[in-house]
Amino acid sequence: MLQASNQPSEEVEAAVTLAREVAPELEAVIITHYRDEDTLDMMRPGETDLETVRAVNMAVAAELDMEGVEVIVQRADRAAFRRWMHGRDDTPENRRGWIDRARLIRGVAALKALGLEVEEDEDGGEEQPRFGPAPGPIADRLLNAYFKDGDEFRGFVQEILEAERTDVLDLAIRKIGESQGDEGMDELNGAMLEVAEAGAVGPSGWAELVALPVALPSAQVPSAAALTESLFATGYFADTDDVRFLPGWRSPDALAGLTPAAMRRVLMDLAEHGEPRDLPPGDTDDLARHGFGVLIGLQADWSIPTWDQIAAAGGLPDQADIEADGARRRALFQRWRGGAFREHGGCVPLEIIPPSEVGREIADFIEEAGDSPPVAD
Template sequence: MPQMTDRQLAIIAERVELARDTASDLSQVLLTHYQDADTLDLFQPGNTDLELTQAINRAVAAEFLESGVEVVVQRADKAAFRRWMTDREDKPETRHGWINRTRLLRGKAAMELLGLKDIDGPPPAFGKIPGPVADRLLAAYEDDESPEFDTLVQALLRAERIDILDLAIRKIREMQGDDAADDLKWVFLVAAEGAEIGPSGWMELVALPVALAAGRPPDGAELGHDLVASGALGPEVEVHLLPGWRSADALDALSYGAIRSVLMAVADGCEPSDLPPGDTDDLAKNGFGLLIGCRLDWAIPIWEAIVADGGLPEPPEEDAAETPEEARRTALFDGWRERIFEDSKGCVPLELVPFSEVKGEIAAFWADAGDQTRGLNDIREFVTICRNEAGGEDVVCRPEVIGNDLELTLYTVDGRFLDSLTMPASRLPAKAQEMPRLIASFVDLVRDAPGR
């Protein structure tokens, strides 16, 4: 290999310094390997110094690895790149955004391609006695500035050492009480739903809660496909939803060990035994069903973009205004949700959220209308009581608007009167004329009493 010039060495040193400055804010970074000068020139017009580019990749990869950053490598593929650039504006930031999602390399394979030895150490061994590791975990938990806690939790989950996590819960309960133990358990639950696995390097469990209408729920596979095809999720996100409907109560009962088992099953393309599909009739009667799956995050920081920008972009402010792109995606999601509501005759999809946020998302759905939402809950309870009185027969509802009030009369499908309920306008979450559309989400409506 020819000896580097002083200019080349200076450039390498600058890039290594940039890697060192940004490493603390990264968990992974993507490098592109160029096998020849023509390929390099296609990706970076005017740059044909293949030797320098490859030397920079090796140097910054070593620096990132030393700092604990995962280095992901992709081969520069001219044909795939040309296809990707079709219909895109040809500018540097566009070129820097290319990711060959189907052919990313990690670990030893990535290092060999760059010409480095894999310097990742062996996975940690925790030993048979859980106590010392549990103590170490709790010490890291108490140190807000230490990055060790998150790393250690993920390592324990990968090693399936749930016994150590369980022991940490018991220890903190003995020392600090039930509230502290519940807080730590929640942290473990959140940690269990995501991991550095899958083709993008990060995968997390997600669920789509849906307020179900009366009758059989819509086809889950079709609904999930429609969401992905709507364009509402953005280019950096890849979502795969399983077709069967699940119960929110069953999800809420899962331990962090079971949640990690669900994640690994979904990652392998299998049905999770810890969260099997629920009975669709029961789900419809309870009002909510879940579609579950995984979300892959393709927002991998790309080294070429970091170099072009001279560092990482500033994180958005918490109270920053919605960007035009965010507004566009929100509009696409709202439009998709309205179509589902109309096509399914009353089903209302909520937001796609991580497992840990499902309960809150459903609660927020009911709380959106404020105190008036209680009126809808009263109607649900009324319908449930009538269903019990029907003794297993199907139940239908005849709504009638009387002034500003709403009268509901319930019958069996054979015409047997069950009961009636009058709701004043002050207890309704919407105008009386608009209420039948909401009520149709949990009971079939009829214009006239059955048999008349």
């Protein structure tokens, strides 16, 4: 239970009221803790009432935590803030959008950083396993959710993957194979792969794998790093899309052979800035002979609003026009594709998609190309 001192100021009361209004539509929020008046004035020019700002932060955090919203804290850092603002217009919107992505504080530590008193759990017992040792009953529950409720199924698979109960997933696939054959096994495996390639990992709290299949020229495979760097330079990715591609090419066949458990390990390895143990770089000569290679990356979701943004908007910040933004990104991507074809030896990037869709994307591309070589198309 959280305890915050009673603040009579109108600013605090108004902030608590706003927090209560937005809480039902909010999963997480980032609150900035200012250590001194100079830092506050630099980041929020003209504001030097440090005591009120801290009181607002405490009251808002207590209210949102009570409503089940995850409270994340960042300590204001002038050097990191200056680096963020470099190259950006000095606007209030950009100032409020600063997030120190590498040093966020979560959980009890975040609440304590704001000055809140947190009553520790007196139980102190070890967390009990979420699942029993026998995989059969869990697999049956999983299949029941698969046939009845897609959301429940996806949530259940996430829990099983987090518990590293690959035996349950394997058994569920065997069970459905007994009744529906290979086709049923493939469909269930595909549904599990879609879940496994995204999860609650990384500093933002959610990340997903992305893939860019490319039709390769037979003469010379282009540099994977140079290709992705040219894509980043277009402005295709938004600030909230923190995307990092691996430097080497991967084989579509190796990707197609991943199990859901292996796909989750790839996600975890990339989230920890490591090379994926289950998906090593492919041989470029072999990829060129087969005509396709895949670039694999990790995209972290940084769409978490800051409390400063919410307070300035008087509610949740306006969402971008999804349709207009999609059209803009498609135009940028198509322009980049043409440039990539000319500048990287005739390669043809397909689309940025989840890894589980790579095989289907390549098959569609080949079908559209007909009898012509893919690159010629």
